[in-house]
Amino acid sequence: MKELKWLIFDVDGVLIDVSESYDLATKFTVEYFLKELGREKEIDVEIIRKLRRKGAFGDDFKVSEALIGFALNGNVEEFVECFPEGEGIKWVRKRFGTIVEPDEIERIFNTFYLGEYYKERAFDFDGLWKKEKPIVKRELLERASEKFKLAVITGRNRLELKLAEELIGFHFESAVTRELYIKPDPKALWHLVRGENGVYIGDTINDSLLVENYKKEYGENFEFMMIGRDVKDVNKAIEELLGKRM
Template identity: 30%
Template sequence: MKARQAIQKLTAYPVSPFSRKGKIRLDLNESTRGCSPAVLKAISNISPEELNAYPDYGELLTQLSAYYQINEDQILLTNGADDGIRAVMQTFVEANDTVVLAHPTFGMIPIHARVVGASLHEVPYSMDLQFPVDGYLKALASAPTLVTIVRPDSPTGALISRESFCQIMEKAGNAIVLLDETYHHFCGESFVDLLSVYPNLLILQSFSKAWGLAGLRLGVVMGNPALITEIRKVNPPFSANTLAVKAARATLNDTSFLQQVVEDVAVQKQYLLKKMVQLNLKAVDTSANFILVKVGDSAREVQEQLLERKILVKSLDSIPLLRGYLRVAIGTREELDIFLQALQEILPPEALLFDMDGVLVDVSCSYREAIRKTASYFLGREVSVEEVENYKRKVGYNNDWDATETIIRENGGIASREDIIDHFQRLYLGNSWDGLIREEKWLADNSLLKGLAQRFKLGIVTGRPREEALFVLRLNKVLELFETVICMEDVPGRGKPHPDGI
């Protein structure tokens, strides 16, 4: 037995194979702020009769009519917004009819279009992620049966303006236009008022996002009564369940809760965007309740590592235009702080910074020996290796000239700093770079450095004079691997461990 060919070609909408309970859910753009307390009270008071009887929609339709300022016969309840898309497709789209949609957009739109055998006219987004108005206007020339627009769109978060939307409506001709306003609360505007202007307009809204009722699955399709009558023919008579109906009635009476959610999402979104700047990550603001964060080639790996920490986000790597991005819903401040802390722990560093002495280069026979021999010269006695090491371990003696000067003075020697440096440098550099500098042993594995340079920016922060640092790097054929070399001259008077070099 086989499914229809159209079904065989489909890939099911991805649903998490594991329980999301107890995790920080920033992946599906649900509200993690809960629902109105009025909803919990209403559901807790449900009677046995309400559960064993089919749902009654009359009172909810009356409420929705007053809320939207439209007639009851312009409203159809569905089992979530996804079900509303299905019902519209089944009602108006024949096999091989053209459906216009953005690419990318909400994944259930192309799925339901393909189920009915439609021909998809996908209007691509450009790199700026602005809604592709011009592409839509051109697509209307193909005389489509259905035009779909999501406002704000997902996953791009793009927002078509009222003016541009009306421009599309004016040129839509006989095509039905389905406007998905699932995220409209977060952009602060609905086009429900345009239902009285355009008889071919259908508007879809949901109780899943700002209202916080995703688990109860309730959508609303609104439009011309003639269109709603036709959709009702393919829609199950009781597609919205009793609990969803009771919850919707309760939450419609508590619009102050909705406003609190919308306002907090706006505040926390700005907080998260600022944190992305601090982390030096590119973030795309949206008109919805999520942002896009570019983490690069490691997007899927970052998603998996966040999951290990019980934090859910959505990787957009499967969408070529958004490859490297994560979609992150705007949770509560507490949830975002946990996410941010985890992200900092997971993300690969922007750059790898190396010290030179003792890390890339063994200086025990060069700089250390220059200290020992210079101190011995001015003290008139042999200074031991142990003496030199004791001073170098002390805080404040990273600079070898300072360490040498201190050894001499604390042991009764008399010499000017200029003479000390001059003698030190003659020992270290020799006559023509043939001094102790030639005794230095290169410690790093160059093949490892080359591999790291392909993945990260490499830099050096050293207390060496620039001329000496570059000589050693050239000598060991690695200078080109380091994008930045910070030396003594770059932070005068503020050498390590002062952080200015970094």
């Protein structure tokens, strides 16, 4: 196996605790549109997390769209339970059509998440990004940067990544945000590593699909560590990888 040169991270749920930001922004967005469409229903955040882990959605705008479709066409919990692992918004649209325009979902979601940072906000709201908390320890990232090339591949845009970096207190010189590529597009990984080996640390099926797609597309090896399955958390993952380079 080639020497590991890269440590690449997903951000949400890996570096940052988003349980009171993205999770709630998704919940509020879905409930907002259900109310607009005459079907008021409370959405459990655990259902959101389960769908995100199973699906290949790329961002929470599409997770929100899927949940709106589920809620309008039956039992949300049953749809999520039966949702095929690795499928995404194409599967949902093929089954239910496009119920709400994606641009409108993005506008309402960003209103909840970014608040005053979002110029096109639909109404005034104190952005939920302020509720985020760091998971990763900055000192571990600093130690890792002495031995590996560090980067992130995230569904966040550049502004949202900047907010995360300020919270962590660490800047990633290399990053792929959704302006460039949407996971699990393997070009997101190739854009950074160009065939060099490393580890991508994520927490969803979509993250594992990114690595699998990269290996199939480019014929290059790359490792994957899933938080909650292969390792307890990102700090433990970094510690283990640093130990192997000692």
